[in-house]
Amino acid sequence: MRTIYVDNAATTAMSDTAIAAMTDYYKTVYGNPSSLHTVGQQAKEALEGFRGRVARCLNCEPREIYFTSGGSEADNQCIRSAALLGARKGKKHIISTAFEHHAVLHTLKKLEKEGFEVTYLDVHENGLVTADEVAAAIREDTALVTVMFANNEVGTVQPIEEIGAVCRKKGVIFHTDAVQAAGHIPVDVKLQNVDMLSLSAHKFHGPKGVGALYCRRGIPLLTFVEGGAQERGKRAGTENLAGIAGMTAALEEACANMEKNSAKLLKLREKLIDGLLKIPHSKLNGDRHKRLPANVNMCFEGIEGESLLLLLDAKGICASSGSACTSGSLDPSHVLLALGLPHEVAHGSLRISLSESNTEADVDYIISEVPKVVEYLRGISPVWEKLEKGIQEHLI
Numbered sequence: 370m371r372t373i374y375v376d377n378a379a380t381t382a383m384s385d386t387a388i389a390a391m392t393d394y395y396k397t398v399y400g401n402p403s404s405l406h407t408v409g410q411q412a413k414e415a416l417e418g419f420r421g422r423v424a425r426c427l428n429c430e431p432r433e434i435y436f437t438s439g440g441s442e443a444d445n446q447c448i449r450s451a452a453l454l455g456a457r458k459g460k461k462h463i464i465s466t467a468f469e470h471h472a473v474l475h476t477l478k479k480l481e482k483e484g485f486e487v488t489y490l491d492v493h494e495n496g497l498v499t500a501d502e503v504a505a506a507i508r509e510d511t512a513l514v515t516v517m518f519a520n521n522e523v524g525t526v527q528p529i530e531e532i533g534a535v536c537r538k539k540g541v542i543f544h545t546d547a548v549q550a551a552g553h554i555p556v557d558v559k560l561q562n563v564d565m566l567s568l569s570a571h572k573f574h575g576p577k578g579v580g581a582l583y584c585r586r587g588i589p590l591l592t593f594v595e596g597g598a599q600e601r602g603k604r605a606g607t608e609n610l611a612g613i614a615g616m617t618a619a620l621e622e623a624c625a626n627m628e629k630n631s632a633k634l635l636k637l638r639e640k641l642i643d644g645l646l647k648i649p650h651s652k653l654n655g656d657r658h659k660r661l662p663a664n665v666n667m668c669f670e671g672i673e674g675e676s677l678l679l680l681l682d683a684k685g686i687c688a689s690s691g692s693a694c695t696s697g698s699l700d701p702s703h704v705l706l707a708l709g710l711p712h713e714v715a716h717g718s719l720r721i722s723l724s725e726s727n728t729e730a731d732v733d734y735i736i737s738e739v740p741k742v743v744e745y746l747r748g749i750s751p752v753w754e755k756l757e758k759g760i761q762e763h764l765i
């Protein structure tokens with residue numbers, strides 16, 4: 370049986386370009402960039418070359434890029450840095466949204482325990498917040514606004530440029546978790562008024578365990594790992610040069626092919642949404658148009674997302690019921706609840722995140738199999754029976 374992988378928001382397969390870019394840095398340029406000899410200095414030169422190339426992809430300066438172990442670390446470091454900077458000026462208020470990734474939410478929860486106050490903006494039913502809502506929440510003591518670029522579950526893309534403009538005008542640092550956006554939709558930190566940004570290589574066909582953060586010149590970054598002068602003293606540890614090479618190649622490739630890939634993905638996405646919406650009592654989560662080209666997130670009333678997932682897996686379809694980080698727990702996704710979906714409905718969710726290597730045949734297969742599985746699960750669901758008999762009212 371063929372496997373149809375449609376869980377690209379959880380992670381992606383590496384591109385051949387990225388894999389090819391890495392091998393040199395394991396075999397030939399394997400030096401430690403901190404070593405003073407030739408092999409070390411070759412590595413140092415390569416490292417700075419990659420920094421420049423990543424910077425070009427985001428439209429910033431090389432010295433504004435810091436390499437990290439991934440998106441989670443970048444989120445932690447950006448948020449903690451801005452919080453510390455704020456606290457030094459007596460500003461201990463942070464603005465975010467209720468549906469951020471846990472790398473952001475858990476960092477904020479910890480900061481709350483340390484005496485910070487966090488305003489979590491409500492997300493509208495369409496999965497969006499507005500710049501006006503951000504503006505209205507900003508106070509004299511606001512140190513940071515952190516709003517994700519694109520959501521990892523429902524794929525909605527926030528008005529980043531407008532939110533950035535509001536923050537710039539009010540002199541508040543603006544961080545965005547762009548892990549789902551980078552390499553998929555245009556990211557330009559200058560144009561979009563972004564002060565700090567996080568990205569992760571494995572979400573755009575690069576290797577796992579490597580990412581980067583952008584920190585605008587003039588904003589002091591916290592030393593996140595002690596022990597050496599790497600990353601200009603902000604993150605000690607011998608650099609993952611091969612990983613950084615793979616990330617750089619993958620990012621450049623993704624950016625170069627963005628228009629072509631988006632056009633293909635949009636077609637597949639729209640076909641998939643139309644096909645799945647034919648299932649009775651189903652719903653698309655998040656705005657239909659202001660979403661990532663590769664994201665489809667649906668709810669089907671009367672079923673459990675986990676059961677749906679396992680039965681689809683048995684048919685060779687690898688999808689997700691939401692965030693990979695919360696799978697295994699029986700709580701419905703905090704993202705879907707933030708969109709205002711009732712618990713019962715949020716339980717029956719399915720996230721399909723495509724990649725450019727998916728085909729129309731994949732989409733046709735998904736459209737033919739999902740309705741059968743949903744029908745089967747509804748047939749054995751006591752909740753569905755109550756809905757059908759009118760004992761309980763349909764919510765969607």
Ligand SMILES: *Cc1c(COP(=O)(O)O)cnc(C)c1O
Pocket residue numbers: 378379438439440441442444470472517519520521546548549569570571572578579580
């Ligand atoms: C995957 C993801 C992260 C975490 O990135 P890692 O590199 O896996 O640590 C953070 N934020 C979002 C939105 C993500 O999708």
